[in-house]
Amino acid sequence: MYHISDLRKYLRCPRLFQLSFNEKSTSFNPYVRLDQQVTELAIEKLKIDDYFLGVVNDEPDKALDAMNNYDWIVKGRFEYKNLRIKVPFLHKNEDGWNLYFLFIGNFPHEDDVLFYTSTVWVLINNDINIKDINIIHLNNEYVREDELDVNKLFVISNHFYNAKNNKASNVKELIFRKMRDYSSILSKMNNLEENELVEPKRVKACTRFGKCKYYDDCFNEEKIEDNSILTLVSSQYKHHMYKDGIRYLKDVDLDRLEGSRKQYAQIRADENGGLFYDKFGLSLWLSKIKFPISFLDFEWETFSIPPYKGMKTYDVLPFQYSLHILDENNNITHKEFIGFNDTRLDLINNLINDIPLEGSIMAYNGNAAEKLRIKELAKSFPEYKKQLMNIHSRIIDLQFPFDLGLIYDTRMKGQYSLKRIMSVVDEVGYDGLEIDEGMKAVYNWRFVDRAVNNEEKEEIIKNLKLYCAMDTYSMIVIYRWLKKLVVK
Ligand code: SF4
Structure with missing residues (x-):
């Protein structure tokens, strides 16, 4: 039995389909946090009170039988030619069924229709007469008040959106226009399963949607x-x-x-x-940095559904920072903050208190991260705008000299992350840390934030602090390295 995700993988690369199909599925940790049961919220939005609810491993006939007794089918499982689908909502009308897709994002785009077309293909091959098709998606303009307003949170739309997020094709028209017969693809997938592993071939699909997870295995890239x-x-x-x-x-x-x-x-x-640096350019850039230098790093979580007042869909919540301060005499002091639940006000107050009133503030990738976070906080809490925007105006991005080609060490291997550069300058670096990359920090914080009384809490907080502090310490090491190069 296949799912639409298998079909998607096969169409991207048959070898990818083979490798992932034979792999045991591991629990998936999403990049974006989703605490509420979105289906339940959508049920409220659609004002459904009596419905059949499908569950994992339902026999495919179960939802079909339920269609005789219910006007609403929620999460019904259907199958055709070995392709199994889960349908968010089907609603009976006079001469057929209205289909509602549920999209947990702000803009369902017309260039990603495989999920929709294959779902409808299975339904019509089960002799279900589809009359109308809509997509329930999140409303990017909704700002949460004290309570979540489900009516404003969702939008029910009969059109897709284009790359600029403007209204585009009608959902039903586009699905029927793009739908194809998936039978032959499914039978090829079936045959492939029994065959030898397809040889790797470097194609656009290897990197088009981000680097394929099997890339290093396929092409020995690590070596x-x-x-x-x-x-x-x-x-x-x-x-x-x-x-x-x-x-x-x-x-x-x-x-x-x-x-x-x-x-x-x-x-x-x-x-x-092995090493190139533009001494003049680097000196000029370094000359703009003023003591005391604050090295700042934030960690944050992204929520698809706004959990707190003033937040919008897909807003981010900074939950931690580390701050190393380097003075003119080479003395280093360290300050840090970590919070749980709605951390925003505590974080703002601590940051304003901890950060020196003068000097440069350095952040790695700070233009795309720390500066943005501070601007968002200033917008949500205008009473702190003046202090926050003062911090914002002093941020200098440590990634800048690397992005501008003022320096490169071949040991970076074409990678520009803080961790990679640190590994060039300091052999130990992040080695031995329990948490050693950003998403791991998010997953660990999420785990504690959801169950504040769990036993591992103190250990996780300790590891989160070590990781964030390593980011700001690495910045000091890299800053000193750059300084040393220009005085040589
Ligand atoms: S790296 Fe390329 S060839 Fe290898 S599985 Fe992924 S998409 Fe296929």
Whole structure:
């Protein structure tokens, strides 16, 4: 039996389908937090009181039988040609059924219709007459008050949205226009299951929706050398060059080079034996940094449904920060904050109290992260706007010299994360930390936040603090490294 996710994987890459189908499913930790049962909220929105509720492992006939006795079918399971689907809502009308999809996002886009078309394909092949199709999705304009207002939280829409989030095609029209007969694909999937594993082939699908989880296994990427041509960033032709026998950055084919500053720094680093830095550019950038320097890092959670007053759908909630302060005499002090539930006011007050009134504030990727978070907090709590925007105005992004190609070390292997750069400058770095990357921090915080009285709480808080503090400590190490290079 297959699910739509299997079909999606097969269409992306048959080998991906084979590998994931044979893998034991592990529990999935979503990037975005969803505490409320969205189906229950949507039931409230649709004002349904009497309904059949499908559950996991239902026989496919169960929902079909229930259609004789109920006007509403919720989460009904149906099957056709071995493809099993779960249908959010079906509502009986005079001469057929209205179908409601449930999309837990703000804008269901028309370029991702496989889920919708394959669902309708199974339904009509079960002789269900679909009269109308709507999508229930989240309302991006809704701002929560004290209580969640389900009527305002959702929008019921009969159209998809385009890339600019403007109204686009009619849902029913597009689904019927794009729907195909999936029988032959399903039978190919069936045959493939019994066959040998398909050989890996580097195609756009390997990286198009983010790097495929099997990429390193398929192409031995972890084993590539530091100065391999395959580490060249934003390069359309690196794989072609590799295929043509070009192995190293310094041997790059200039006719097939986009020529960005980052690429230039990479090539120069290889030519120099591993390290390149633009002494003048780096000195100029460093000269703008004023003592005391505050190294700041936030951790935050993203909620699909706003949990607290003043929040919108997909708003983020900063729950922790670490702050290392470096003064002119090389003294370091450390301050930190971690909170649970609605942390916003406590975090603001602590931050305003902890951060020096003067000097630069350094954050890695701070333009896209810490600056944004502070702006959001200032918007939600205008009474703190002045102090928060003062902090905002002093933030300098430590990623800037790396992004601008002012420095590159081939040991970075084309990766620009704080952790990767730290591993170049300090061998120990994040090694041995229980929590050693951002999403792990979020999952651990989520675990404690949901059950504040659990026994592991203190241990998790200790590990969260160690991780966040390592981020700001790493920034000091990297800052000192850059300083040392320019005085050489
Ligand atoms: S890395 Fe590419 S070839 Fe390998 S499974 Fe993924 S999509 Fe398929």
